Amino acid sequence: MSDLYAVIGNPIAHSKSPFIHNEFSLQTGQEMRYEALLAPLDGFAEAVSAFRQHGGKGMNVTVPFKLEAYKLVTQLTERANMAQAVNTLKFDEDRILGDNTDGTGLERDITINLGTPIENKRILLMGAGGAARGVVLPLLKAKPSILVIANRTKNKAQALHQQFAAHGNLESGDFADLSGKNFDIIINATSASLQDTLPPMPPGIFCGEALAYDMMYSKELTPFLEFAQKQGVKYLADGIGMLVEQAAESFFLWRGIRPETKRVIDRLKQRT
Numbered sequence: 001m002s003d004l005y006a007v008i009g010n011p012i013a014h015s016k017s018p019f020i021h022n023e024f025s026l027q028t029g030q031e032m033r034y035e036a037l038l039a040p041l042d043g044f045a046e047a048v049s050a051f052r053q054h055g056g057k058g059m060n061v062t063v064p065f066k067l068e069a070y071k072l073v074t075q076l077t078e079r080a081n082m083a084q085a086v087n088t089l090k091f092d093e094d095r096i097l098g099d100n101t102d103g104t105g106l107e108r109d110i111t112i113n114l115g116t117p118i119e120n121k122r123i124l125l126m127g128a129g130g131a132a133r134g135v136v137l138p139l140l141k142a143k144p145s146i147l148v149i150a151n152r153t154k155n156k157a158q159a160l161h162q163q164f165a166a167h168g169n170l171e172s173g174d175f176a177d178l179s180g181k182n183f184d185i186i187i188n189a190t191s192a193s194l195q196d197t198l199p200p201m202p203p204g205i206f207c208g209e210a211l212a213y214d215m216m217y218s219k220e221l222t223p224f225l226e227f228a229q230k231q232g233v234k235y236l237a238d239g240i241g242m243l244v245e246q247a248a249e250s251f252f253l254w255r256g257i258r259p260e261t262k263r264v265i266d267r268l269k270q271r272t
């Protein structure tokens with residue numbers, strides 16, 4: 001019997017994870033199956049337990065269960081502990097290991113796939129929700145000259161600032177505080193694009209050679225990327241690369257093999 005994995009969420013039908021992991025397993029010759037599992041909103045722990053009893057070896061966790069997964073595990077990696085959110089579960093005999101691969105996925109997409117170094121760059125992270133929380137530590141570990149966290153609800157940005165202050169040069173505030181500042185890499189980790197709208201950024205936040213990165217992905221440019229393009233930004237990226245890279249990091253945790261990601265990203269971009 002091949003090893004069984006799944007992505008768990010609600011809703012889940014839209015998930016690209018089964019496609020991505022199927023590509024990885026074909027590419028690496030790993031004997032495994034990967035499926036999408038819809039859990040009831042009040043039944044996450046029970047669904048994980050049933051999956052484990054059926055011999056499941058690991059799971060990806062998506063909206064809205066990342067915080068519940070954090071509470072369910074018996075052991076955490078450092079990055080999951082700092083993020084206080086778990087997107088990857090690995091099951092052993094008597095242990096549930098929780099990891100968070102979102103931040104590493106973003107960092108690898110920016111530095112490796114897009115060829116944009118983070119070291120000594122001025123980074124703006126917009127948003128302070130689950131996605132932003134997961135990327136702060138990996139971004140700081142890449143040694144930017146400064147990381148500014150801006151959020152509509154200012155105290156959430158300040159809370160993240162406080163939590164990660166020991167790990168690098170951080171500032172925090174709301175969007176009005178960005179006035180007069182500009183950045184080399186601007187990451188949209190708000191869900192504004194999902195609502196087809198823009199975070200209320202002041203104009204002029206993009207440096208000459210800036211990279212504008214939206215964690216959301218869609219066939220057309222997101223409102224944020226369209227705004228950046230109109231401001232003259234040449235380097236635009238959506239979250240497809242991050243999605244595939246975080247999946248590759250989960251695959252590595254489970255199988256000990258790092259799959260090649262470029263072809264999968266290209267195939268997914270054609271399908272999206």
Ligand code: NDP
Pocket residue numbers: 102126127128129130131132151152153156189190191192193194195197198199200215216217239240242243244246
């Ligand atoms: P959350 O719901 O946890 O957080 C939403 C964040 O967006 C909050 O900071 C919220 O601010 C802010 N926000 C919402 N609407 C607006 C608006 N109109 N203007 C300004 N700020 C706004 O969501 P997640 O953090 O889980 O997800 C954020 C985005 O990242 C989504 O688009 C998601 O699809 C994407 N994502 C992509 C991944 C990938 O692999 N590519 C992985 C994970 C997420 P406030 O605190 O004031 O409410």
